[in-house]
């Protein structure tokens with residue numbers, strides 16, 4: 001069982017006032033969506049939850065252990081992060097990249113064993129990129145690279161997943177497949193936090209939502225109580241229309257500008 005706890009956390013964004021301290025628990029089996037406009041602090045929060053940035057105050061716990069007291073290797077066995085931006089310039093193949101997910105379990109100079117390769121290959125198959133396993137990563141398309149990044153975290157098999165816009169670059173089918181994979185991971189007891197720009201993915205797949213405002217204000221709770229049209233319009237400064245389709249709330253931006261006539 002996995003749990004990520006956030007206690008009185010203030011993320012450190014230079015020049016920004018403290019805003020509201022964050023206190024919540026992401027329990028095993030839950031998927032939390034973090035929403036907010038550009039620059040609100042979603043990536044900064046995710047990196048703070050991963051221990052890559054020091055908070056201004058407060059703390060993060062993995063299970064009962066303070067994140068700050070754990071070494072990177074111990075953290076990597078508990079928590080995996082799908083980055084929003086990656087620099088894939090190192091000449092590695094897709095399989096070698098996925099195998100990085102096994103590094104937290106290997107001693108510094110230990111080679112990967114057959115079981116590690118099996119786990120990496122299974123993750124690549126799950127993300128539908130197994131046919132690319134011998135290709136150099138930098139030759140892949142944006143969406144293919146995104147799926148390799150997710151396969152690498154799947155190979156790492158953390159109890160806590162943090163993913164920064166996991167559906168970036170993905171076509172509609174692979175967006176749905178990726179969200180279904182994360183839902184499966186949650187069903188297996190993982191605790192999951194996602195930064196998302198797509199309100200409809202958040203409404204369909206997340207059970208809890210955290211709204212981050214650019215001034216540091218925040219609110220969070222069960223998705224049904226937070227994904228309210230008026231609150232989302234204030235969050236983004238954008239008028240929205242909403243409807244229920246297939247039992248899920250759907251939001252669409254409405255423009256005040258005149259509609260463009262098709263010729």
Ligand SMILES: Nc1ncnc2c1ncn2[C@@H]1O[C@H](COP(=O)(O)OP(=O)(O)OP(=O)(O)O)[C@@H](O)[C@H]1O
Pocket residue numbers: 013014036037038039040041042043044045
């Ligand atoms: N090292 C830094 N020095 C100064 N400002 C920074 C630094 N890192 C981030 N910021 C600022 O902190 C704010 C939050 O950035 P962050 O990347 O967390 O936003 P975000 O909500 O993830 O945005 P987006 O939706 O555009 O990805 C931004 O205004 C950014 O310019």
